[in-house]
Structures are given as C-alpha cells and as structure tokens.
Amino acid sequence: MEKITINKKIKVASLFCGCGGMDLGLIGGFSFLRKRYKKNSFEIVYAVDNDSYCTTIYNNNFSHKCLVKDVKDIEANSIPDHNLLIGGFPCKSFSIVAQNPPRLGYKDKRGKLFFEMVKILKEKQPRFFIAENVKGILSANNKKAFPMIIREFENAGYYIKHKVLIASDFGVPQKRERVFIIGFKNYEDFAYHQFPNSIKTKIPVLGDVVDITKEVDEKYFFSQRAVEGMLRARKKMNKGRVMSLDKPCNTISSHLAKVSLNGTDPVLFYNNRYRRFTPREAADIQSFPKRFELDSISEYRQYVAIGNAVPPVLMWHVIQSINKLLEEKNELTNQEATF
Numbered sequence: 001m002e003k004i005t006i007n008k009k010i011k012v013a014s015l016f017c018g019c020g021g022m023d024l025g026l027i028g029g030f031s032f033l034r035k036r037y038k039k040n041s042f043e044i045v046y047a048v049d050n051d052s053y054c055t056t057i058y059n060n061n062f063s064h065k066c067l068v069k070d071v072k073d074i075e076a077n078s079i080p081d082h083n084l085l086i087g088g089f090p091c092k093s094f095s096i097v098a099q100n101p102p103r104l105g106y107k108d109k110r111g112k113l114f115f116e117m118v119k120i121l122k123e124k125q126p127r128f129f130i131a132e133n134v135k136g137i138l139s140a141n142n143k144k145a146f147p148m149i150i151r152e153f154e155n156a157g158y159y160i161k162h163k164v165l166i167a168s169d170f171g172v173p174q175k176r177e178r179v180f181i182i183g184f185k186n187y188e189d190f191a192y193h194q195f196p197n198s199i200k201t202k203i204p205v206l207g208d209v210v211d212i213t214k215e216v217d218e219k220y221f222f223s224q225r226a227v228e229g230m231l232r233a234r235k236k237m238n239k240g241r242v243m244s245l246d247k248p249c250n251t252i253s254s255h256l257a258k259v260s261l262n263g264t265d266p267v268l269f270y271n272n273r274y275r276r277f278t279p280r281e282a283a284d285i286q287s288f289p290k291r292f293e294l295d296s297i298s299e300y301r302q303y304v305a306i307g308n309a310v311p312p313v314l315m316w317h318v319i320q321s322i323n324k325l326l327e328e329k330n331e332l333t334n335q336e337a338t339f
Contacts, residue, residue, distance in 0.1 A: 009043040010326075013079055013126070015117055017047045017066050017085035019057040019305040022088055022132065025315025030289040033208055035171065037307045037316045042322060045080040053301040054148035054308075060293050071116040076123035083230065084322070085121060088132040088310050089114045114149055121156040127189070128322060129153075132271040132310055133165055133180040140177060143263070158183035159190035169198035170317045172287045173208050176251045178310070181316055192325050196317045207245030210277070211282035212270045221275040222261055230261035230274075249285050254307035256282055282306045287313035 014023050024030065029039035047066030049055050059065045090113050093211075105133035114131070121129060138146050153160050158205070160183050166178040184190035243266045245247050250266040257277045259265040268275050279294055287307055295304045 009041045011082040013043045013082040014047040017049045019054045021309030025312035036127050039042045053161045076120045081128045085126050085129040102316045118152045127185045129183040135177045163195045167314045170312045171313050173204040174249045200292045254304040259302035287311045
C-alpha cells in the first residue's frame with residue numbers, strides 16, 4: 001500500500017462515474033451559490049462508465065477523460081494504482097420509488113454491480129474507498145441486502161463506516177438523502193475519521209437557484225389536458241408535486257426525463273401554469289456550477305445524467321472528512337485551482 005506524502009496528490013479511481021458529480025466534488029475548485037469550494041489534492045487516474053451519453057458530458061468538463069466500458073468487463077489488475085476508489089454503484093434496484101416492480105436489491109443484476117467494486121478492492125487494496133447509494137438500500141430485501149453488502153466490503157479487507165446524509169444540510173437546495181459508505185484499510189484511519197457535520201449557515205432553498213419568473217421555452221409547460229388529468233386524480237392520489245421556492249426541492253431523479261403531472265416528480269407552478277424544470281435548473285438544484293457544460297447531448301439524456309449524479313457540493317463535504325484525516329497526519333496539502 002502506497003503511503004500518501006505531503007504535496008503529493010492522492011490518486012483516485014472512479015467507477016460508475018456518470019457525468020461526474022462525485023468526481024467534481026472530490027476534485028473541488030468550483031463555485032456554487034456565491035461560495036467557493038476549494039481545490040482538493042486529488043488526481044483521478046482512472047474513470048469509467050458504461051453510458052456513452054454521460055461520458056460525453058464528463059469528457060467535455062474534465063481535463064482527464066473517462067472510458068466507456070461495462071464495469072463487469074474491467075480486469076482489476078489493469079487499473080492504475082490508486083489510494084482511493086470511489087463509486088455510486090447503480091441504485092435502481094434499491095430505490096423506494098421503484099416499487100413496481102418490487103425492489104429486487106441484490107437479487108437483480110444491477111444490484112450485484114457492487115461486487116465489481118469489491119473485486120477491484122480485493123485486487124488493488126487502496127487505502128480508502130467511498131461508495132454512495134440511495135437510502136432505500138438500507139431496507140431492501142427485508143433489510144438483508146445492506147448487511148450483506150457491508151460484509152462483502154469487510155471481507156475485502158476494510159473497516160466500514162456508513163451514514164445517511166441529507167444534501168440540504170450541506171449547502172444543496174435539495175432534500176436528497178443518500179447513504180455514503182466509507183472503507184478504511186487501516187484501523188487507525190477508521191478510528192480517527194468522522195463524517196462531516198451539517199453546515200451552520202442558512203439552508204439553501206429552491207428559489208436560490210430557480211427564477212420562476214424567467215421566460216422559458218413553451219415545451220417545458222404541461223398541456224391543459226395533462227393538467228385536467230392531474231386535477232381529476234388528485235383527490236385520490238398524491239399527484240402534482242408542486243415545489244415551494246421557500247424550501248429545498250424534492251429529490252431530482254433521472255425520471256425528470258419523462259416527468260408527468262400524474263406522478264411524484266417535482267414540478268413548478270407559476271402564473272396559473274404547471275411546468276417541468278429545464279435541464280439547467282435540474283443541474284443547479286444538484287449544485288453543479290454554472291460553467292458545467294450539458295448541451296453536447298439531447299435534453300432527455302441530460303435529465304438522466306443529472307438526475308443520477310451525486311451533488312458535487314455534498315461530495316465535496318464528504319471528501320473533507322478524508323482531507324481532515326490526512327492533514328492531521330501531515331500527509332496532504334490542499335492546492336487551489338479553478339474548475
């Protein structure tokens with residue numbers, strides 16, 4: 001295991017990188033809501049995702065490039081040596097939202113992809129890993145899936161901590177709840193580490209990033225027929241999730257690509273009209289900086305990529321807990337740069 005020395009960047013391998021929310025938060029060096037998130041001393045030496053549309057966004061926004069590849073096809077010994085492995089392994093099998101069909105969790109092939117992360121951990125043995133997933137993973141398969149996942153990570157040789165973090169507690173205008181799992185090769189690191197505390201400043205709200213009065217294309221508005229259908233169903237179903245500008249937004253998901261008023265998707269209501277979020281608004285709610293480029297793919301694919309991403313600001317706070325550990329041991333120096 002390679003020791004991390006002062007002034008040396010930490011090498012990172014990124015699985016399931018998507019459009020890069022987790023990676024951007026890890027690297028830092030960007031601004032959001034008039035706050036600067038300093039550059040961290042991390043270098044991504046390997047990034048991979050099987051979605052070519054997501055990777056197009058990724059490669060347009062980072063100087064390093066990610067590969068388009070199925071994680072199951074990766075030879076673990078071919079990955080460059082790294083100190084930290086990160087990955088938000090696919091979560092559709094564990095999501096509470098996806099109850100029809102019922103959540104299959106680890107019995108579904110998508111729910112088994114965390115084994116690929118375990119395979120790489122066993123082969124490369126980095127000092128740390130960070131995994132992310134939906135809160136529903138805790139209750140999937142009658143609460144049997146999550147303990148099994150933790151055991152597999154422990155069997156790879158790691159001490160494990162996990163915690164549910166709420167994005168709005170860390171400067172993101174969204175109520176998104178996600179489980180972060182952090183693994184430590186060394187018990188000393190495990191014993192020292194603490195998850196970040198929620199920030200003490202004002203909780204950001206939807207109105208901080210969405211100007212409801214701003215003119216948008218007519219295509220984002222729902223038809224009168226859709227509105228009438230929603231109003232007929234509202235009495236017996238919990239539909240038409242109109243968002244308050246004075247509170248954090250409900251969770252942004254990939255389903256925004258096919259948002260409906262007869263669903264639980266967050267929507268906007270202004271001047272007696274209902275509309276969906278634009279892709280840029282969705283990215284703002286996820287805490288991507290304004291300079292993050294989306295337009296190289298279709299809007300449908302933009303919604304999917306943004307909805308599946310880890311909020312960069314949330315990830316930035318998570319990585320500060322690793323920074324604090326390394327700085328305490330004089331193994332790390334932060335260096336400011338511009339995203």
